[in-house]
Amino acid sequence: MNAELKVAHKASDYKSDIAPIWCPGCGDYHVLLSLTRALAELGLPPEQIAVISGIGCSSRIPAYTNCYGFHGVHGRALPLATGLKVVRPDQTVIVTSGDGDGYSIGGNHFLHACRRNLDLTLIVMDNHIYGMTKGQPSPTTEPDFDTALTPGGSGLRPFNPLVIALASGANFVARAFSGNVSETASIIVDAIRHPGFSFVEVLSPCVTFRPDQKAWKNQVHPAPVAATDDPARAARHLMSDDGFNVGVLYRGDRQPYRPSFGGTTCDLAELEKEFEI
Amino acid sequence: MTDQSDAPKVSSLADLFAVAYQIEVDAVERYTMLAGQMESHNNPELAAVFRDLARAEGIHAGEIRRWAGDMDVAAHAQQVAKWKKNESPESADLDAVHYLMTRSEALQMALAGEERALAYFRHVLASVTDPAVKELAKRLVEEETEHVELCQRLIRKYQEPAGKPAPDDPDPAISQG
Numbered sequence: 097m098n099a100e101l102k103v104a105h106k107a108s109d110y111k112s113d114i115a116p117i118w119c120p121g122c123g124d125y126h127v128l129l130s131l132t133r134a135l136a137e138l139g140l141p142p143e144q145i146a147v148i149s150g151i152g153c154s155s156r157i158p159a160y161t162n163c164y165g166f167h168g169v170h171g172r173a174l175p176l177a178t179g180l181k182v183v184r185p186d187q188t189v190i191v192t193s194g195d196g197d198g199y200s201i202g203g204n205h206f207l208h209a210c211r212r213n214l215d216l217t218l219i220v221m222d223n224h225i226y227g228m229t230k231g232q233p234s235p236t237t238e239p240d241f242d243t244a245l246t247p248g249g250s251g252l253r254p255f256n257p258l259v260i261a262l263a264s265g266a267n268f269v270a271r272a273f274s275g276n277v278s279e280t281a282s283i284i285v286d287a288i289r290h291p292g293f294s295f296v297e298v299l300s301p302c303v304t305f306r307p308d309q310k311a312w313k314n315q316v317h318p319a320p321v322a323a324t325d326d327p328a329r330a331a332r333h334l335m336s337d338d339g340f341n342v343g344v345l346y347r348g349d350r351q352p353y354r355p356s357f358g359g360t361t362c363d364l365a366e367l368e369k370e371f372e373i
Numbered sequence: 374m375t376d377q378s379d380a381p382k383v384s385s386l387a388d389l390f391a392v393a394y395q396i397e398v399d400a401v402e403r404y405t406m407l408a409g410q411m412e413s414h415n416n417p418e419l420a421a422v423f424r425d426l427a428r429a430e431g432i433h434a435g436e437i438r439r440w441a442g443d444m445d446v447a448a449h450a451q452q453v454a455k456w457k458k459n460e461s462p463e464s465a466d467l468d469a470v471h472y473l474m475t476r477s478e479a480l481q482m483a484l485a486g487e488e489r490a491l492a493y494f495r496h497v498l499a500s501v502t503d504p505a506v507k508e509l510a511k512r513l514v515e516e517e518t519e520h521v522e523l524c525q526r527l528i529r530k531y532q533e534p535a536g537k538p539a540p541d542d543p544d545p546a547i548s549q550g
Contacts, residue, residue, distance in 0.1 A: 106451070108402070115409040115413055120411065120470040120474075121468050121470045126468070129467075275468055
């Protein structure tokens with residue numbers, strides 16, 4: 097991450113005055129709390145942080161923070177964040193996404209963001225459902241999850257995002273549970289501090305379309321093994337875990353990709369003219 | 374006694390003032406957030422309940438500041454009032470809310486928070502030896518006991534009649550039919 101300026105900040109310094117409109121009980125409220133607490137812990141001024149998102153319930157977070165933000169198009173948060181980080185390496189860039197936005201329409205970008213290993217932090221709020229569009233199955237939905245939209249379940253094998261991230265080159269991989277606010281904040285602090293592409297999957301229940309996920313609170317448990325720097329070992333643990341191990345699971349030592357960029361020499365007024373209709 | 378291994382350790386009067394203050398400040402933040410949620414979801418009656426709870430916790434925070442005199446409790450709280458995994462005891466459980474929840478359910482939530490705070494201060498009272506810290510812990514236990522009793526009285530006052538049907542949900546999650 098960038099040089100930390102240790103000024104006493106409160107979590108509320110990072111909240112905007114826009115009231116969230118998630119469903120009461122949504123795990124994303126906890127994630128917003130965790131994120132703002134993490135930023136306060138890091139002591140970064142809000143103007144040194146950019147929060148970038150795509151589309152979905154989780155992607156509303158940039159509007160609720162007091163940092164720079166960009167609410168992009170569906171699945172394209174990572175390309176936007178990549179562009180920003182390349183031209184403004186001084187900014188701490190955080191991407192907020194969901195399992196639909198991040199793993200389905202944005203799945204290809206997920207792979208290549210891991211591979212590029214720019215110094216970004218991706219936080220995916222995974223609720224195993226498309227909540228904003230009323231409950232369609234997402235890439236992480238269980239195959240037998242029965243709804244009026246998918247009678248008998250989709251029958252499709254769920255995506256394993258943490259293993260995919262490891263295989264694709266992410267430099268930090270962690271899983272958190274939204275209900276454990278302090279613990280999630282601490283993992284986000286770790287993720288932002290760790291150089292390179294950091295991926296934090298937050299199990300964040302959807303109270304409206306997945307009321308069964310209220311049980312997650314009692315299912316999550318600390319990962320039984322400490323974080324490793326061996327991706328193969330981390331992947332083996334993840335392939336055989338129950339999906340509820342929380343904590344930092346992998347800390348890599350790949351050098352972040354830092355493309356040289358000499359800045360633009362073009363005249364912005366000239367460029368604007370090219371786009372005139 | 375509930376497990377307090379996650380809670381901040383208290384080793385001085387300043388620590389206890391700071392932790393007690395932070396507990397109330399966190400409660401204000403949480404109830405204000407819940408009031409906002411209820412306003413967004415057109416439940417003004419419950420929004421008012423949460424605003425009242427936030428106001429009450431704000432008064433408690435002010436009292437603790439006053440008791441602390443010249444100590445900068447807010448600054449010290451940023452250093453010491455940290456829970457490793459859980460949240461501070463009076464922070465209402467965010468995932469226990471629903472946009473159709475009743476006043477009685479909101480008060481049950483408040484009661485649970487007050488009981489957690491009471492358990493924490495009892496733990497402090499039992500574990501500290503410094504007479505001044507012990508005296509403050511005792512005072513905080515008495516305060517929290519009063520808050521618990523107040524919540525219990527309000528719950529009795531606003532008890533939903535037995536057999537009252539659940540509120541009609543005009544916006545059910547239809548895909549789960």
